[in-house]
Amino acid sequence: MEKIAVEICVGTSCHLYGALDLAQVLEEVNMKYPERLEIISRTCLGNCDKGPNVRLAGKLLERITPEELRNIIIQLVQKKEKENE
């Protein structure tokens, strides 16, 4: 199954606004649904003023909170799963 690309920005601006909390969410989801995500660290996604930023399957999620990210990712993972059934 094709993995979902999750690019997480760990640049200083995003770090200041909670990137680490987002990284933790990704780790959790990765544990729960192994082999579905391809997590890539980025040093800047060019959207510093609106961080923290994550690019999920090509779509930029700005000012994202850990809760929002968890929901969006899990939904996406589950949707992919259904498609593959």
Added chain:
Amino acid sequence: MNNVSEISKIRRRVFTEVARLHWQGKLSEEIDSLPEKLVEQHQQRYRCCEYKEKAIYAERIKLAMGLSLTAENHKKPLGTLTEKALKFANDTKSQIEVIDIACEQCPINKFFVTNACRNCLVHSCLQSCPRGAISIVQNQAYIDQNRCVECGLCKKSCRYGAILEIHRPCEQACGVKAIKSGEDRKAVIDHTKCVDCGTCVISCPFGALSDRSQLLKVITLLKSKSRVIALVAPSIIGQFGQKEDPRSIFAALEQLGFAKTVEVAVGADIIAIAEGEEYLKRVPGEIPFLTSSCCPAFVKVVKDNFKDLEKNISSCVSPMAATASMLKERDPEVKTVFIGPCMAKKREALEAGCIDAVLTYEELAALFVAAGINVSGIETMNEDEVQASAHGQGFASSGGVTQALLASLPEEKRSHVKPLKAEGLLECTQVLGKLAKGEITATFLEGMGCQGGCLGGPGVLVDSRLTKKFLHIRGSKQGMISCLENSRAREIISRHPHYLHRNNDKESGDV
């Protein structure tokens, strides 16, 4: 684990934007429109109205500019205050202030009957209350707050868990009971008790408490012709996400305009040795126990509340002051900026005189962002230079000072030491109380104002459980373990410079 709360994000935005304006030289022109800009940026509305939101931002901006929220500053528009802010006058030594309009007047009554009360037949709450404070009103238990003595028996007795115990988060967080509820139930800080530890700042869910920032001063220094040195606390390891490797942080500091970065762990090595010598000289002959003196919040707690124990505080200055004095001895013209996790250091710096400004990691990160510097994007080639021992670096973590002190003593003396540690001001106060009464004994007390030591300070960016690991890895990787192995520190100790010890006469009379 980490949890950058929405309140932290607001604080950090304010720091970033204020720093950005001064960095770009637009402070006085654009500061007045900043509250509006910040409200727009933060689309979520946190409070009732935009008007109030803006007013709160204005207050946060004043604090970020280093100003006090005095009645005088309160009335003035931000633009008229920039000139004053850039004089860096420091009207008061106190660092923590209440943002009055942000305080939501949390309830002060501790026990509270909820709707889960079923007006049962047993009425165990009523029975349990030793003061007869509970009666049944409109089919529900009712607590007469004038009679309640907050014993909590009713809460324990209720089988529905219908009685709630509530605390004001700020009051509960304060280890020295410096926060009270004033008129109209807003939080008020008793500055004769407050030691500026900053625990309340990170505890208030409304962000109604904050410290004053020295960002503007640091930017002004960096823009001046002076040679400015960054003195980084050992807890900086891992704060910017680069695991145990601080090289890119140091490179970023250089990009910002610092002439060089010196690790305060060097000062910690010096102090560990000096404190060890003092211990051997004074304990147990002169005093039964010695306490550490590196944490300014702890030192102030002893001085303010345990007069009899003041003589037990080590006469050594803090590693921050030792490092700064060492640098200024070499070059009196140099400017020193301490960068650490601590708010209380801001006060200590004012009193010590050898530090020109203090930033927290949070403020430093905001400054990086304001200046367009991205630590993650920096590639470094040079080696991670060994400036200090693993024990010196260990000062950042609770238990570390004790470890360093023990290692500095001759081996045969170590087993005589009976160490004790206290972290968090509540525990510090309790332990000091017991020591004073002789209920417990120890020969060395390590006192830390924050849980986990400096790694748990209010100005950190990363949870101490993570940074503790990185601190440890770096220390052991670098290979210099004991402070005694630091030849630079030993050389300084051998000269017995006067600046290593506190001048108590000078300090007395300080409020």
